[in-house]
Amino acid sequence: xxxxxxxxxxxxxxxxxxxxxxxxxxxxxxxxxxxxxxxxxxxxxxxxxxxxxxxxxxxx
Numbered sequence: 739x740x741x742x743x744x745x746x747x748x749x750x751x752x753x754x755x756x757x758x759x760x761x762x763x764x765x766x767x768x769x770x771x772x773x774x775x776x777x778x779x780x781x782x783x784x785x786x787x788x789x790x791x792x793x794x795x796x797x798x
Contacts, residue, residue, distance in 0.1 A: 739788050741766060747795035755798060758791070768795075 743760040747768065756768040756779075766787035768779040782790070 739792060741784055741787060741791075746798040747791055748798045749795055751794065756795070758787075 741758060741760070743758065745758045747756050747758060748754070749756065754770055756770050758766065759769055759778075760766055761781065764784070765781040766784055767781045768790075770777045770779075
């Protein structure tokens with residue numbers, strides 16, 4: 739699996755849509771946009787993000 743900045747993923751448990759982001763330090767995080775604004779998940783390394791995405795998300 740290859741991570742791409744800007745791809746969208748749907749959480750299989752909550753059906754919420756998240757956007758995959760990479761910051762300037764090459765850390766990865768998922769962001770969720772709702773009525774209150776943007777919410778970011780904890781930043782992780784690429785390998786950890788791949789494990790997270792493969793286990794709980796479907797590419798949209």
